[in-house]
Amino acid sequence: MWSEVTADPFPAEDWPSADEARHAATNGTVYRAESVHAPRRARKLIWEAREIGVPITDFEPKPAxxxxxxxxxxxxxxxxxxxTVRVASVRGYTHRFRGTPRQDDVAVSxxxxxxxxxxxxxDGVSxxxxxxxxxxxxCRAAVTQILADLTQGTxxxxxxxxxxxxxxxxEQARAVLGVPELDPEEAEREVxxxxxxxxxxxxRSGPMAKMIQVGDSSAWILHGRSYRCLLDAKFSADDEVFSSAVTALPRxxxxxxxxxxxxxxxxxxxxTDGFGDPLGDGSGDVGTYFAAALRRPSPPLSFAYDLDFSRETFDDDRTLLAIWPRDDAEQPR
Amino acid sequence: MTGTRGNLLPVYVLADESGSMGPYIQDLNRGLAALHEALLGEPMAAAKVRFSILGFADDVHERLRLADLRRENELPALYARGRTSYHAAFTTLHRRIPQDVQALKAEGYAVHRPAVFFLSDGQPTDESWLDAYELLIDRNRTPGAPNIIACGIGQVEAATIVQVATQQEYGFGAMGGVDLGAAIAQFCTALTKSIVESGRALGSAQPELVVQQPAGFRMAIDVV
Incomplete structure (x- = not known):
């Protein structure tokens, strides 16, 4: 039998006021992101991401x-x-807050x-x-094409x-929109x-890496505590200000x-830049953290949890692929 | 560039406080208050903005400097006073912006190109402001030269608003009968969100700032 509900599970007096929410932003108190609408007991940490420096306010994400x-x-x-391969792609805190989908993705084969x-x-352009x-x-098209070339031996x-x-x-944009024809400019606006x-x-001389880049996602080789950037990065030490403009496919x-x-x-x-921006040249807190975390392969879910770190103003989607050559690998003859 | 502490967008409200703005000053103040509230509801966007308010008339009064709006209880008010010196306004910004960008970088932040909201009726009482303006927006001569979005308010001289906006599509004129305060707040909030995300403008090699026409405003170029 159902019992009678005698108490409001979320009494209004338990809700923080707008002033309290504002105060919380100044002294580090953790509220849900929708703090002025959320019950006071929601102060408890929810997402519990790893914090590097000042964290982003903790909150429970909205569905995509x-x-x-x-x-x-x-x-x-x-x-x-x-x-050994580890890979993760995690939705950025802004997309979680607004209920929009993760625009990063990855494929590895x-x-x-x-x-x-x-x-x-x-990294899908927002x-x-x-x-x-x-x-x-x-991601899937590029991996498929590279695999096809390798299979052909060319x-x-x-x-x-x-x-x-x-x-x-x-083609994908055409299918999404359900139209018979689509010009590249329209496709660019969509996807x-x-x-x-x-x-x-x-x-025979050890593992060789090769890659191409369109836009501002990037690649590095981490040796000990030092990161060597292999591709063009968004930042340059000489830039007075930086730009978020990107070149993107289908160009x-x-x-x-x-x-x-x-x-x-x-x-x-x-x-993607969701990882590259907070990393910078790797000499700061984020670089130090990942140098330690990536010293050896960790369980895949730990790897993803590390990538999901919380650091104020870094709220973009993040995708990271890490490949360690195996010490015990036999070299091809 | 070391590992960065964060990415920041300096935003400057450069508001005309001259006597002719008298009937609209309260609307501007309401607009700033509404903007503040709106940004508190977008904590992640707010975290990336450092907000300055400069009121100009015969001279420039600094009302707020590089503030984190999450830490402000309320924004300072603007007051109608004196004549309209654009020269004083642009000269002050030209001195201030490179200092501010350097200060933020010294704290370990990466800095987006600053955005200036210029709010005026477009009726300067001085004529010698163009040189100061050209210097301010010249990216070769002024480190961190800003993008300027110009919003005409009141009995607008549209030609002046177009002249002040760094691109034609950044010049707007308020339409009669709109809730000016709400329109300004909505516009600033939308701009803040768009500017801190990865931006892409079709047909432009170096897109940096995608400004959509705010509700209640029309392109100033249309009314010239």
Whole structure:
């Protein structure tokens, strides 16, 4: 039998006033993000992200408003004979707060005949309404194309990888909008995304990494506590101010693959600007934290939890792929 | 650049406090208060803004400097006073912005190009302001030269508003009968959100600031 409810579970006097909420912002008290509408007992930490410096106000995320299912976070991890892979993509705090989908995505695959690990990381441009679909499509298209080149035994045609990915994006935008034809400009408005795609390949002289970049996602090699940026980053020490403008697919810029050897003891990192911005040149708190966290592979869910750290003003989606060469790997003959 | 402490957008409200603005000053004050409330409801956007309010007439009165609005109980009020010296307004900003950008960088922040909201009836009483203005917006001569969004209020001289906006599409004139305070608040909040996210403008090689026409305003270029 149902018992009679005699007490309001959320009595109004338990709710913080706007003044209290404002005060909370000044002294570090943790409220839910919707503090003025939330019960006082919601002061308890909810998301409990790892804090680096001053954290973002803790709150429970809203569901992603998307026609298709878009999980808040994804995590993956596995090892081959030559490499250990960890990867995570987590929704940014602003998207969680507003109930918008994670616009980053990642794809990573093993090409068994060559032992290569093939990857793509994409950051959907926030001005494009279906950029989360763009990011997913771009990652999968790029990885598929690179795998196809490897299977054929021909050198990877990187410019073709970009062209094929752009074409897939336009097709995807056409399907999303349900129209028979779509020009590239319209597709750009709907699904624009940045992309870094590449591979690490075991060779007789050790693992070699190669990748291309469209936009401001980037890659680094972490050695001990030092990060070496392999691609163009958003920041330059000489810039007086910085810009958030990006070049994005389905535009097809001319790309030049970059890369080099992945030395023993080094970790290849590929990430979106949600990771790259707080990292900066790696000499600050975030760089120190990840240098320790990535010294050796951690369980995939721990890896994702580390990436989900809370640090004020850094509220973008974050995606990070880490590849460690295995110490015990036999080199190909 | 070291590991950054955060990304900040300096926002300057450069408000005309001259006598001719008298009938609209309370609307402006209401607009600023509403903007403050709106940003408190967007804590993550608010965390990235450092807010300054400069009132100008014969001279410039600094009402607020590089404030974190989450830490302010209320914003200072503007007052109608004196004549309208655009020269004083732009000269002060030209001195202030590079200092402010350096100060924030010294604290370990990365800094977006500053945004200035210029609110005026477009009727300066001085004529020698153009040189000061050109210097302020010249990216070669002024470190951190700002984007200026100009909003005409009252009996607007639209041509002047267009002249002050750093791009034609950043110049707006308030339409008669709108709730000016609410319109200003809505506009500033939307702009703050758009500017701190990754922006992309079609057909532009270096898009930096995507400004949509605020409700209650029309493009100043249309009324010239």
């Amino acid at each position: 408003d998307s026609a298709s299912y878009r999980p808040d976070s994804v995590a993956d991890g596995w090892s081959t004979d030559h490499f 093993h090409h068994q005949p060559t032992g290569a690990v093939v990857f793509a990381v994409a 001005a494009a309404p279906h950029s989360h679909i763009g990011a997913t499509s771009a 050198p990877v045609d990187w410019q073709n990888v970009v062209r094929q990915t752009a074409w897939q994006l336009i 624009a995304t940045t992309l870094v795609a590449g591979l690490v390949l075991p060779t 097809v810029p001319h790309v030049t693959p970059r890369g080099g050897p992945l030395d023993p003891g080094g970790v290849l990192l590929v990430g």
